[in-house]
Amino acid sequence: MIYLDHAAATPVNKKALEAMRPYFDEDFFNPSAAYLPAKKVAHEYEEAKGVIAHAIGAKANDLVITAGATEANNLAFSAVLDGRVLYLATEHDSVRKVAEQYSGEAIEVDKNGRIDLNDLKAKITDDVILISVALANNELGTIQPLSEIASLIREVRLNRLSRGVKRPLYLHSDASQAMNLLNVNVARLGVDLLTLNSAKVYGPKGVGALYVSHDVKLKPASYGGGQEQGLRSGTENVPGVIGFAKAVEEATKHLNGNRKKYAELKKILLSELKDYELVNKKHSLDNFIVLCYNGIDAERLIFLLEDKGVYVSTGAACAANKGAKSHVLAAIGLSDSEINGSLRLTLGETNDEEQIHEAARLINEAVTLEKSRG
Amino acid sequence: MSGGVDSSVSAMLLKQQGYDVTGVYMKNWSKDLPGMKCPWAEDLADAKRVAVKLGIDFEVWDFEKEYFERVVEYMLSEFKAGNTPNPDIMCNQEIKFKLFFEKAMERGADFIATGHYARIIDGKLARAVDEKKDQTYFLYRISDEAISHTIFPIDEMLKPDVKKLAEENGLHNAYKKESMGVCFVGEVGMKDFLKEYIDIQPGEIREVETEKVVGHHEGAVFYTIGQRHGLYISGNVGEVNSGLPYYVVKKDLEKNIVYVSRNLDSNLVWVNELELKDIILKDKKINNLTVRLRHLGELIPATLEGDTLKFENKIKRPAAGQSAVFYDGEICLGGGIIL
Numbered sequence: 214m215i216y217l218d219h220a221a222a223t224p225v226n227k228k229a230l231e232a233m234r235p236y237f238d239e240d241f242f243n244p245s246a247a248y249l250p251a252k253k254v255a256h257e258y259e260e261a262k263g264v265i266a267h268a269i270g271a272k273a274n275d276l277v278i279t280a281g282a283t284e285a286n287n288l289a290f291s292a293v294l295d296g297r298v299l300y301l302a303t304e305h306d307s308v309r310k311v312a313e314q315y316s317g318e319a320i321e322v323d324k325n326g327r328i329d330l331n332d333l334k335a336k337i338t339d340d341v342i343l344i345s346v347a348l349a350n351n352e353l354g355t356i357q358p359l360s361e362i363a364s365l366i367r368e369v370r371l372n373r374l375s376r377g378v379k380r381p382l383y384l385h386s387d388a389s390q391a392m393n394l395l396n397v398n399v400a401r402l403g404v405d406l407l408t409l410n411s412a413k414v415y416g417p418k419g420v421g422a423l424y425v426s427h428d429v430k431l432k433p434a435s436y437g438g439g440q441e442q443g444l445r446s447g448t449e450n451v452p453g454v455i456g457f458a459k460a461v462e463e464a465t466k467h468l469n470g471n472r473k474k475y476a477e478l479k480k481i482l483l484s485e486l487k488d489y490e491l492v493n494k495k496h497s498l499d500n501f502i503v504l505c506y507n508g509i510d511a512e513r514l515i516f517l518l519e520d521k522g523v524y525v526s527t528g529a530a531c532a533a534n535k536g537a538k539s540h541v542l543a544a545i546g547l548s549d550s551e552i553n554g555s556l557r558l559t560l561g562e563t564n565d566e567e568q569i570h571e572a573a574r575l576i577n578e579a580v581t582l583e584k585s586r587g
Numbered sequence: 588m589s590g591g592v593d594s595s596v597s598a599m600l601l602k603q604q605g606y607d608v609t610g611v612y613m614k615n616w617s618k619d620l621p622g623m624k625c626p627w628a629e630d631l632a633d634a635k636r637v638a639v640k641l642g643i644d645f646e647v648w649d650f651e652k653e654y655f656e657r658v659v660e661y662m663l664s665e666f667k668a669g670n671t672p673n674p675d676i677m678c679n680q681e682i683k684f685k686l687f688f689e690k691a692m693e694r695g696a697d698f699i700a701t702g703h704y705a706r707i708i709d710g711k712l713a714r715a716v717d718e719k720k721d722q723t724y725f726l727y728r729i730s731d732e733a734i735s736h737t738i739f740p741i742d743e744m745l746k747p748d749v750k751k752l753a754e755e756n757g758l759h760n761a762y763k764k765e766s767m768g769v770c771f772v773g774e775v776g777m778k779d780f781l782k783e784y785i786d787i788q789p790g791e792i793r794e795v796e797t798e799k800v801v802g803h804h805e806g807a808v809f810y811t812i813g814q815r816h817g818l819y820i821s822g823n824v825g826e827v828n829s830g831l832p833y834y835v836v837k838k839d840l841e842k843n844i845v846y847v848s849r850n851l852d853s854n855l856v857w858v859n860e861l862e863l864k865d866i867i868l869k870d871k872k873i874n875n876l877t878v879r880l881r882h883l884g885e886l887i888p889a890t891l892e893g894d895t896l897k898f899e900n901k902i903k904r905p906a907a908g909q910s911a912v913f914y915d916g917e918i919c920l921g922g923g924i925i926l
Contacts, residue, residue, distance in 0.1 A: 512635065513635070513639045513645075516635065516636045516639035516640065517639055519636075520640065520757075582642075586642060
């Protein structure tokens with residue numbers, strides 16, 4: 214198997230898996246129970262949260278653990294008590310669809326998928342309360358200039374205060390794709406809310422977190438026993454969070470080595486592949502390669518490559534299944550036929566150089582086959 | 588191509604026979620329903636995967652609007668009128684062998700092909716060789732024009748052989764359940780489906796012989812003659828009181844009353860004759876007429892006099908709106924809708 218879809222899912226890191234194991238049976242206690250073994254579990258849970266928080270320059274109590282990034286994104290929008298939201302046109306559906314519930318307006322991107330700061334400026338009217346911009350896009354890997362956006366937002370805040378406008382203005386960012394590929398620090402990015410996703414960083418699925426700065430008031434995602442600072446009641450997913458923490462720890466440790474490795478593998482792929490246009494030329498994560506084979510139906514390539522044990526994607530896994538055309542590729546100005554011909558490869562820890570040579574050969578072969586079909 | 592094994596093998600056989608084949612997925616329905624996720628996206632991906640492996644072109648034709656207007660709305664109005672229509676028959680008549688057929692012809696196709704189990708003998712529709720799978724009951728209303736441009740590639744195959752052929756050619760999908768007609772009929776009960784479009788209207792369930800109220804229902808339109816399940820009688824579902832269950836024998840749509848009986852011999856149930864409407868009869872010369880009253884039902888000898896079907900022995904009366912399909916030997920002559 215040559216797996217080139219690490220943006221869709223990652224295998225759970227072996228050490229993370231090991232770390233989780235005792236919490237399913239031996240240390241299964243409810244962290245809220247009174248006796249000592251349960252207190253120990255509660256302590257270890259908090260420590261694990263601390264590890265995740267530390268990786269982004271925050272404290273355990275700044276995190277609300279959720280069942281994945283979609284839930285974290287939804288929770289972030291509960292900061293909107295009154296007012297409108299802005300979101301980047303290329304956001305994942307777990308932001309776009311929520312934003313639609315809050316009279317969301319899309320901010321344009323340029324042909325590289327980077328935010329149009331002038332468009333943002335023009336759209337921040339006094340009724341805007343939340344702006345959501347993913348740190349790195351899930352289809353293109355485009356990295357957004359978050360700190361620039363944050364300083365723009367600071368100016369708007371000051372300006373609002375000077376005019377006696379009380380409505381706050383928050384910056385939310387979904388860092389699901391970026392956490393194991395960039396140094397993520399909430400203070401440096403200047404975000405008020407940040408979404409994290411275990412499943413994309415070699416942790417277990419169904420676990421995510423929302424970083425919440427002290428200024429932001431959220432509406433609880435669920436009511437009950439008051440866990441997660443009262444914002445998400447429900448017995449803690451102890452093994453999930455333990456695994457997430459271990460995965461984050463490993464990701465941080467190998468961050469630089471991995472980035473170097475992906476950059477090299479990417480170079481090999483791009484030199485050995487034939488007859489493509491590179492879509493994500495600039496400002497992209499090291500492991501994202503989006504190729505355009507204009508005139509070919511890239512979805513057909515998925516099925517041809519699947520037969521050879523090579524797993525690739527045409528865009529977000531969720532969008533690919535529904536026959537809907539990618540709103541991300543449309544937003545950067547690709548034509549329908551270019552969108553149709555676009556293939557997303559995302560490198561990861563399962564890949565090595567030998568695989569990449571083989572993948573390039575098999576992809577070239579599949580492309581030739583499709584072209585010859587005429 | 589539905590993504591299922593029958594249409595997949597059909598496409599493969601055509602390719603092997605040298606036809607220039609284009610696979611088409613018909614998108615007729617995509618809405619999820621309570622307790623049921625519509626599998627259209629997965630089906631579409633499965634169909635496309637097969638097309639790619641066969642090396643044929645593949646397209647998606649969207650008939651969702653037309654399907655709703657011509658099949659679903661027809662179905663709803665029939666139910667509201669107290670009948671029990673068959674959406675598969677309507678889908679074949681109005682969508683697959685009409686709109687799809689017409690579009691294919693416009694696009695320059697010589698033939699359309701589907702994975703139905705049915706044969707065409709001398710331009711006439713005939714039952715499949717695999718009698719356990721024969722689908723002519725659903726096809727009796729399709730036009731002669733469509734039939735003359737249709738190929739059923741698995742017409743003479745048995746289902747197990749179709750499956751085997753699919754496996755041998757790497758076309759089988761180990762994760763796939765067999766698809767059943769339109770997506771909502773198989774997996775959700777018709778009642779759940781109707782409830783999406785028709786408000787519930789509580790009413791009485793009465794015993795037909797005594798007029799005694801024995802329970803209550805959620806709306807007479809949701810019940811079908813012959814139905815035994817889902818009746819709220821004496822506070823229990825499908826309660827067996829004195830050894831025999833109640834079943835629906837009559838509906839009064841105006842008063843919203845469902846009549847039930849425990850008498851399995853009721854003359855409301857057993858009849859000698861059926862009145863039909865919208866009869867299609869492709870050949871007036873009939874040697875031995877047999878009639879099928881449901882999909883894969885028994886072939887019952889009968890005579891057709893005007894719009895009346897007469898049976899020698901009493902038959903259990905099907906619900907109004909269902910079809911009686913005529914056969915002469917293995918040839919399907921047509922049929923009509925039961926009043």
